[in-house]
Amino acid sequence: MSAIYGIFHSDKKSVSPEHIDQLAGAYNSIPVDNVQIWRSNNAFLGCHQQWITPESVGEQNPLYDSKQELTVTADAIIDNREDLASLLGIGSKALKTMTDTEIILLAYKKWGDSCPSYLVGDFSFFIFDQKEQSLFGARDFSGTRSVYYNFQDGAFSFSTTIKPLLNLPYIRAKINEKWLSEYLAIFGMIETIEANSTIYEGIFQLPPSHSIIVSKGKLTVKQYTSNVFCSSKGLKSDSEYEEGLRDVFQKAVNSRVRTHRGIGSHLSGGLDSSSVLGFAARALSESGKDIHTYSYVPIKNYRDWTPRNRIGDESSFIAKTVNYISGVEANYLSFQESNSYNEIDNFLDIYEMPYKFFENSYWVRGIYEKAQTDGVGVLLKGARGNWTVSWGPALDYYALLVNRLRLKKLVNEVNLYSENIGIGRKQLYKIIMKKAWPKVHNALRPDQTSPPTLINEEFADRSKVFQRIDDSPINLNGTKTQSFYQARKDHFHYPIIWNTTGTIGTKLSLKYKLQDRDPTNDLRVVQYCNSLPEKQCVRDGVDRSLIRRITKGVIPDEVRLNQKVRGIQGSDGIARMASEWGNFNLELEQLVNDPISNEYLNVGLMKSIMTKNKEVPKPSYFFYGEFKILMRGIISYRFLKQLEGR
Template sequence: MSAICGIVQCDRQPTAALRCAMVQAALEPYGRDAQGLWHEGPIALGSRLARLLPEDSYDQQPLVSGDGRFILIGDVRLDNRSALAEALGISASRLRSLADADVLLAAYVRWEQQSLHRLVGDFAFAVWDRQRQRLFLARDHMGRRPLFFHQGNGWFGFASMPAGLLALPEVPVAPDEERLGDLLLSLPDHSDHSYFAGIRRLLPGHSATVRFDGGFSTQRYWLPPTEERIHYDRDDDYVDAFLETLEESVRCRLRSTGGIASQISGGFDSATITSVAATLLATSGQALHAFTSVPNPTDLPSSGRLLDEGPLAAEVASLFGNVRHECLCTDDKSITTLFEQLFELYNRPAKNVINLLWDMSVAQRAAAHGATTLLTGELGNFTLSYDGRQLLNTLLREGRLSELGQQLRWQWRGRTLRGRLGVLYRMLMPSLPNSWQSILEQGLKAMNGRASLEAGVNAALLRDREWQRRIRQAGCRPNMTIMWYASRMWRQKLLLRHDFAEYGKGTLALCGVDRRDPTVDIRLIHFCQAIPEAQFNNQGVDRWLLRRALRRYWPEHLIASRVKGKQGADWQFKMKRELDALIGEVASLDNQPLAHRLLDVGALQQQLAQLGASRVDGFQALRPIAVGHFLRTAIQRSDWRAAK
C-alpha cells in the first residue's frame, strides 16, 4: 500500500519537481518505508511506500517502461497477479521477484487503458504517456484506494489523500459545504467533491485523462452488473461455486509482511470471513487474531437487539484452533481525540463516530500483536450474506405466479397480520411508480414517527432549491424517503453508496495496518449479482446460500443463532463521560456562519443538555458535532495560513 502524487504544469513552468516533493512530503504518514520521485520538465510523479506485501521489497517506483514511453506510479495490490502474469507471458520464477506495480506496468504496456478490465484488487494509479503527452489516472472498481486532484491556474495536481495537496499554498484549506451537507443528509457518496473546497476525488470505477492543454475528462469503466446470469442444474452447485469464489476472495488478501487479524461480530459477515481465513491460514500453521468490540455495561439502553456480541463471536472463534480471540472495550478512547485524528489522518469527518472508535481500537490492537493486515466484512449484506428480501418482487416481475404463491405462503408462516402486511409491502413497492412509492413511504414514516433529518441538522436544507436539486441528483427524494428498486439494481446502488477509501488510508497512518475486505471482491460481486434470487431466500429461510455454505465450517446450531447486534451500544456512557467537551465543541460553532447554514446549533445544545439530565437519545448528535469540528478546524487552519 502506497501513497502517490503528481504535478502537471500545463503552463510549462519548470516547478513540477519542487511542488511534487512538497506534496510527497505531506503524504509521509501513508508510506514511511521508501519514496521515489521522477520528473521531466513540467511533469513530476512521486510515490511513498508502506511495505505490506512480501513483494513490496522489490518495489522501485516510479517505474519506466522498457521503451521509455510510460512512467507509472501505483498504490496497488493485485489479487489476480498470477493470472495476469500468465496472460503476459511472465514466468512463475520471474513473478516472484516482481512487485505488483511491475505487473501493473506490464499490463498497461500491453493493453493500455483496457487493462482496467483485467485487473482484480485494490488500486489507484497514474501513468504519464510521453508519446501522447497525457496523464492517465484510474481508481479500482469499488474504490478501496483513494485518489484526489486539484485543477489550478495553469497546473494540475493529484495525491492519494487531500493532505498532500493541502501542502501547496495555492490549495485552500477550506471545508466543502456541499460534501459536508451530503454527509449530514446521508446522501450516497456519488459527488466528486472531497471534504475540502477545491479538491475533487476520482470516483470508484472511474478513470481520468489530463492533457497538457488543461483538458480533463473522466470515464466510468465499471458498475456492479445487473444483466449477467449464472444458472446451474443443482442447488448444491451454487454452494460449491460460491465457496470457491469466497475462499479465493479471502485467500488473495492474505499476502502480508506481518500477521493477519480480523474483525468478528455476532452476525454473519465478519464471522464468515474469520472462519474462511482461519481455515486457510491453518494449512501453513499461521495464527489469526480476531477482535470483537464489546460495550461498557454502564447505562446500556433497553433494546430488542443484541448489545454484547462477544459471546456469539467467541463461539465461532472457538471452532478454530489457530484463532486468538480478544474482546475489546473502548473505554480508553476519546470522542474528541477521534475528531482530531480524523482531520489530520483521515482528512474527513466521521459518518458514525462510536463505530469508528471501536474500529480504530481494533486496528491499533491488531498492530500491537504484529498484524499488518486487518480483514473486514463491510459490504457482506449485499454479497455473501444477502438475505434475498427481493425474492417475491422478482418472482412477481418475472410472472412466476405459482412459485410466488408458494414462497409467499412460506414467508407468511408464523407472522402476525402486521408482519404479513410488511411482506406484501416489500413485494409490491419495487414495482410501483416512483410517485406512489414516495406517498406510501412518507405516510409510513409519519405513522412510525420517523424524522426526515437527524437531530442537529438544519431543516432548511430540505427547503432549499439548490439542495433539493443535489438530493435528486444523488438519486434520492427531497422528502428523504426510501426508494425501491428491483433486486439487482437495488444491490448495485447499495454497493456503490459508500466510499470507504479515506478510512483505509487513515488506518494505515494511524497504526500501519492495511484494511482488506473480501466482500467487495469484484468476482464475488459478479457471482452474487448473477445467480437467481431464490438462492438467497427459499422456503422462508433468508441468507439461504450462506447458511448452506457455512455447514462446511460451523455446526447447525451456530448458523441458526447468528443475530445482528447493535454496534456501539455504549454510546450514552461515552457521550456522558465527555459531555463537557462535547458541549464546548458545539459552543465553539456559534461564530461560524457555515456551521449555522448546515447545522441546527441550538438543537444540538439542547440535546446535549438533556443528555446530561436524562436518557434522551443523543446518539444522532454525534455526526453533526463531528462535521462542526471538521469545518471549524479547516477554517482555523485557513486563517492561520493567511496570517503567516
C-alpha cells in the same frame, strides 16, 4: 500499499524542486519502508512505500521503462495475478517475484487506457508517457484506495490524501460550499451527490471505477467498464451454486492473505466476519500462521438494553467462532476510555473532512492501532457481505412472491420464517405488504415528515442544495427506494455510495502501515453473487441461505444458523460519554453562539434538541436522529474552526 503523488505540467514548464519537496514532505509523518521519486523536466512521480505483499519488498516504485519511456507509480495490491499472467504471457517462475506495479505497467502496455477493467484488487495508479506527454490514472471499481487531484494553469497535481496538495502554494484551503451544503442537508450516510467532489474548492477525488487522462492541456475523466451485474449462471442444482460460491469466495480470501507480515481479522458475532475468518483459516492451514482477531466489546458493567431480537454484547457468539476455528489469537477490545465524542479530533485529522460515521469511529481506529502493535500487515473484514456473499433479504423476497401471486409458496415460507426468527406471522405479513405495495402504504400515511436537516436555511437557499438533491438519484435519507433489491442495484451503480469506505480505509492504512482487505468486496465475488437467482438466497424460511449452506463445517452452527438475534454495535455509546456530558453540552453552547456555525448550521434545530438533553439521556438515544444532528454539528464545527486556524 503506498502513498502516491506527483505533478505533471502539460504546458511543459519545469516542475519546481520546492513543489516536489512540499508534496513529498507532507507524507514524512507516516511509517514507511522506502521513499522513491522519479522526475523529468516537466513531471515527477513519487511513492512513500509500505511493503505489504512479499513481492513488494524492495520494489522499484515509481517504475521506469526506458524503452517505451513510461513511468508508473502505484498504490496497489492486484488479486487476479494468475489470470493476468496468462493474458500477458508471464511465466509462473517470473510471476512469483513480479511486483503488482510491474503487472500494472504490462497491462497498460497491452491494453492502454482499458487496462483497469482487467484488474481485480485494491488500486490507484498513475502512468506518465514521456513520448506522448500524457498522464493516465485509475481507481479500482469500488474505490478501495483514494486519490485526489487539482488541475489549474496546465499543472496537474495528485496525491493519495488531501493535505499534501494543500502544501502546494497554488492550492488554497477554501471551503467548497457545494460539498458542505450537501453534507449538511443529507441526513443519510451519503456525504454528497457528486462522486468527484471534496470539502475543498479546486480539489477533486477520482471516483471509483473511473480513469483519468491529462493530455495536451485537457483533463478527461471517464468510467471504465467493470460490469458487476451478470446474467444468471443457469446452473442445474443447488450443489453447483454452492460450489460456485465456495470456490470464488475461497479464491478471494486466498488472494487477500498474501503478505509476509501478520494476518488479522475483524470479528463480530455475525455471519460475514465469521465466514471470512473461517475461509482465511483454511487458506492459512498449511502455512503455520495464526490469525489475530479483533472484536469490539462494550465497556465494563454494561447492561444490555436492546430489544430481544438484538444483542449489544456479541462476546458469546464471538467466543463460539474463536473456539471452533483453529489458529486464532483472539482480542476482545473495549477501549474503556474512548467514545465517539473524544475521538472527533483524531478522526478529523485522519479523514481530512467532516464525517458522519461517528458511532464506531473510536473502535475502528483502535483496532488498527492494536493490529499495528501485533505486526499485522493485512486486516481482513467482511464489510460488503450484506450485498454479496450473505445476500438474501427474506421479507423483500416474500414481497416479490406477493406481486408474482406465488401465494402458496409465500404462506409456506412465512410459516417457516416465523418459526425460525421467533416473530408472529401477523406482524410479518404487515411488513411484507408494506414492501409489496409501497405506494399504497405511503398514500395511507400522507403525514410522513422529512428527516431533520443540519443545514442553515439561508445557506440552503443560497446554495440551492435541495433542488440539486431532488434532481439526483438520492434523497435526504440517502436512498429513494424502499426495496432492498433496488437498493442493491443502486449500491453497485452509483459511485457516490462507495467513496466513504475506501477513503477512511486508505487513510487508516497509511497511518498504521497495514491494509484492510475485504474478500466480500472482490469483483469476482460481486459478479457471481449478482448473478444468483433469488431462490438460492432465501428458501425454507431461511434468509442469507447460500452463505449459511456453504459455511457448514467452516463456522459454528450457533453462528451459522442464527436468525433470532443480531448484534447492535455501539449500544454503550451514551454510557461511554456519560462522564463527558457536561463538556458535550458546553461545546454545543459555544457552537450555537459562534458566527461560523450560524452561517452554515441549523443552530435553531440544535438549540431545540439541546434543551431536552441537559442530563445524560437513555442509552437508545445514541441511535436517535436528534443525537446524530448534535454530533455531526460538533464535527462540522470543529472542522470549520480548524480551517480558520482556531
